[in-house]
Amino acid sequence: MWFIEDETPGYKLQWKINRVLLQKQTPYQYLEVIEMEEFGRALLLDGAIQITEKDEFIYNEMISHVPMLTHPNPGKVLIIGGGDGGAAREVLKYKEVEEVQLIEIDEEVINAIREFFPGLAGVFDDPRFKLIVDDGIEFVKSKQDEYDVIIVDSSDPVGPAVNLFEYPFYNDCFRALKQDGILNIQSESPFFNRDIIKKVTGILNGLFEYVNTYLACIPTYPSGLWSFTMASKAYNYSGASLERARGMNTHYFTPDVFQACFKLPRFVHDFLKE
C-alpha cells in the first residue's frame, strides 16, 4: 500500500504505508494519519504531508530557533497554525519564554496529535503553553503591541491557509507585534514556489525594517529545499546572540547552522532581487 503525494503536475512522491491510523473529513480539510515504512507516523492535510516523526525536527527547529535567537528576549510568542505542537516544543526550550499561545483553526488536528503522536503532544501540558482553537486570521485582528515573536506555521497556500499569505494578514501581524517584534513564516520551495516567496517578501519589505529569507533541507517536502522568511521590526539576524543556543537539545539546528542558513544559493539570491 502506497501513499502518493502530488507535488506538481509532473512530480510525485510515493511512500509505502504500513498502516492507516486515521482518515477523516474535518470542517476545514481532509485529515489523515498514516504509518510510513520510511519516516514513521505522518500527519497529512488534504493529501499533503505536514509532519513525519522522522524529519519533523528539521522544519520545527528551523522555523522556531532562528526568530527566537534573533529576538534578544522573546517572552511572549504566538504560533499561528502549527497544531502539531512541534514549533511550540522548540519555542519552549527558551527559558525566557513566559507564554506560548498556539492558535489552530482545526481542533481535529490537535486531537490527532494527542492520540497518535505522543512525542509531540507533551507540549500541550506545559504550563507556559496555551491552546486557542480559532481562526488565526480573525484572532490577530484584535491584537496590538502584544507579542515578541509570531510564527506562522501554515500549510500550503490552498484551503484554509490561503489568506495567511496575503497583505491584510501580515499587516495585522505587524500590529499585533510589539515595537521590536519579529514575524516568521514558512514560505514554500524556492524550486516550485518562487512566485510565493517573491510575493510575501515584497509585502513584508513594505512593512518591516529587516526581511530575510533562509533555507533548510527537508526530505519529505517537495524539492527538499525549503524557505522561511523572517521579518523583524528592530533586530537584524546578524546581531543575534547565539550563546543562548549553546547546549540546547536540537537535532538539526546549531549556532553554525543559524549563520549558514542565510547564505542563499545564487539562484535564490538572484530571484529575490528581481
Add this chain to the structure above:
Amino acid sequence: MWFIEDETPGYKLQWKINRVLLQKQTPYQYLEVIEMEEFGRALLLDGAIQITEKDEFIYNEMISHVPMLTHPNPGKVLIIGGGDGGAAREVLKYKEVEEVQLIEIDEEVINAIREFFPGLAGVFDDPRFKLIVDDGIEFVKSKQDEYDVIIVDSSDPVGPAVNLFEYPFYNDCFRALKQDGILNIQSESPFFNRDIIKKVTGILNGLFEYVNTYLACIPTYPSGLWSFTMASKAYNYSGASLERARGMNTHYFTPDVFQACFKLPRFVHDFLKE
C-alpha cells in the same frame, strides 16, 4: 507516462515523462535519456537519475568549486566518472587549470551527452579537456604524484561504481595526487546512506590530513540533502582564498555558500563523530 525511481524500499519518486529519447543496455549499465515535464532532459543509469537539465548545476557546481577553491593553484585535475561533463565544465571556469582529464568507463554515456545535452557537451571540445574512455580504478593505479585535484563523480555504490567507495581505490587516488593534492567525492544522502558516509570518512581519515563533509540540497536526489567528502593532504578549506570565485558564473555556488556548506546539521555532525 511516468518514470518511477525506487529510492528505498519505502520511498519512490515519480516523474512525468514527455518523451523517451534513448533506452539502451550498455556493456556496463542500463542507459536512458528522458524528457521530464518538470526538470527537462534527464540521463538515467540503472533506473537512477544522474543529471537533469534543470538541477544539474547544483551537484556539478558543489562537487567542483569547493575543492578547486580549497586548492590554491589547481593546474591538473582528474575527474573519475562524471561522463556528463558537468563537473568538467565547472573546473574549466578556473583559468589556472591547464588540463582536465575525464575518465569515464562507459562511452555510451558520452555519446548520449553529445547527442541529447548540447548545453553540457560543449566542454568536450575545450582544448584543455581530455577524455579517456577507460576504467578509472585501473587508470589511477598507474599514476603517481600527478594531479592537484581528483574529483570522483560516481553514481551510487552499486554496479560499476561499487569499488569507487573502497580503500584500495582511495589509496590509489592518494598516490596519484601531488604532495598537496585534494580528493573530492560525492558521498550520498545523510538520511539514507549514513553507513556509506561513515565508511568513506573513516577510510579517508586514515589517509589524508584534512577530511571534511559538506552538504548541498539537490531536488532530484533521494531526500534532497546530499553529501560530499573532501580529503586534502595540505590545505584546509578554512584557509581557502575565495577571491578567485568572485564574479564567476554560477547558479548555486557562491563564496558564502562555500563557507555555509560545511556547517553541518547537528544529526550529521553527531553521526560523523560516532
